[in-house]
Amino acid sequence: MMRFLCDTAEVPAGETRSVRLEGMPELVVCNVDGEFHVLAATCSHGKASLADGRLLGCEVECPLHSGRFDVRTGRATRRPAKRPVAVYECVVEGGDLYVSDP
Template identity: 50%
Template structure:
C-alpha cells in the first residue's frame, strides 16, 4: 500500500515548524506489513505497525534500490524483495547479507489520529 501526502496541517502550534512531519492517518497503516508513504521533502518512507507499536524507516534498501514495503515482515525484520537482505525495523541495522549498511529510522508520534515523524 502506498499513501501519498503533500501536506497535512498540524494543529500543535507549540512545535517549531519543520520538526514534525505528518505522514498519514493511523488507520491507513496495515498491521504486520510495510506501508509506503511519500511526503514532500522526505525520501520515501516505510511505516510499520508491529504489536501495536509504530515504526518508520527509509523505504529504500541500502543494498539496492528496492522498496522495502514490497518485502516480507517477519517478527521485527523486513526482508528486501530483491536480494533477501534483512533489516531490524526497530533500529535500522542490517541483519542479513547482502545488506550491510543500516537504513535510516525516524521517531514516530501521533497527533490527532495522524502518524508523523520528528525530523531534525
C-alpha cells in the same frame, strides 16, 4: 518539526506502507503489533523499496535479495544487506502518525 505521515488505520498490524513527503526520501511505515516504526524505504544494498517487502516480526525483508533490517534500529540483520537504513522518530496522536523531519 513533526510532520503528518498517515492515519495509523492505513497500516494494519504486520504490514508496511510507503509514504512520500516532500523534501524527504521515500519512507516505509511498519506496524509491529500496534507499534509503529518509520525507516528510509530504499534498501542499503540496492535500489529496492522495503515498502514492497515483507514484515517478519521486528524485521523487514527486502523484496529483491531478501536482506533484512531491524525496523527498530535500521540495523542490517541478514545479508546481502550490510549497511543500516535510517530510522525516523515517530509519534502517534489520536490515530494520526507523525514523523520527525530532521
